[in-house]
Amino acid sequence: MSGSAPTLWRIQVQVDRIQLRCLCLGALPRRVMTRPLNLEEVGRRAGVSRSTVSRVVNGGPNVSSETKRRVEAVIAETGYRPHAAARSLASNSTGVIGLVIPSAVATLFDDPYFGRLILGISSATNDVSMTLALFLFGAGPDESSIISRVVTPGLVDGVIVTATTRGDPLIDHMQGTSMPFVVVGRPDNAGSTFCVDVDNRAGARTAALHLAGLGRRRPALIAAPSNTTAGVDRRNGFLEGLAEAGLSVESRVAEGDWSQESGRDAMARLLADRPDAVFVASDRMAVGALRAIREAGLHCPGDISVVSFDGIVPPDLTSPRLTSVVQPVTEVGERAVRLLTAVIAGASTPEHVVFPTELAVRESCGATPTAEPGA
Structure with missing residues (x-):
């Protein structure tokens, strides 16, 4: 309904806890199931007090190396996990990282980019023994109020934000808080921000030269939305x-919205100018473009690369197999977490990490396919 507040979905996944539940359905040792595991029980087995166990668990002082060894041995033997809330109070840390994606749920699960990220x-x-909390919402006038809920003290230790639009207000909102955060993408206002991105411009330039x-000699361009930094960088890189x-697209340019259907519609419009090649700014739009080429009775790559x-x-x-500029999305996500943990630990000098791309040559361009990236 128009004017209603955006809906906030929160999904928490804790791999260790899921694994523990699976074990409970199977053959856990009887002694674990007959007495609840808590600080008192761990202390009883290690021959120390509850407070000593608490200091070991939370890295507190005044614990001898021998006592620490005994307590850690009991923890390893029993698989004891400290209660998350209690540990948070003791360490002033939630152990939770938030991932903020300004996208509707349907879009998220329809786009494989977000799955890999x-x-x-x-x-x-x-790997760093933390929990991931996922926050999804569409952009709107109440966006700032949702961000204020995300950065509420005691909810998360830090936030990863995906920057999808130019002048993204999310970044401005985050910069006005004390919450540690990292941006995936290249925001316009990135000067004082920690961010991780891929070299969209160089990748698109490589596609043009290829x-x-x-x-x-008659290239066309299906561009990504011009209000996104990735879209602008890919457009500019291809034109450069x-x-x-010594070439240009002249009037052979159409813009899509990342979706397959928009790629199909854009390609159908461009065919009137008889291009012999097209660079499509996303794989999903390219799938639609291939469909439009087939529907027009043309052949890829014979008629159009x-x-x-x-x-x-x-x-x-896809048929033919799609030549694509490959961005290391999974590695971007991994690096964003490592960067965020550094910010949480006190890093203050902004770092901009940019991953290179790689051209995977397959049948759709008309060239001899090369080895797959990473092969």
């Missing part, structure tokens, strides 16, 4: 590459 973030979060090297090769950007659509799902 969450995979990388959740894997790295688990098509020019294949002898294509064409200029280096296609190169896309992302590398997130499995190549065997």
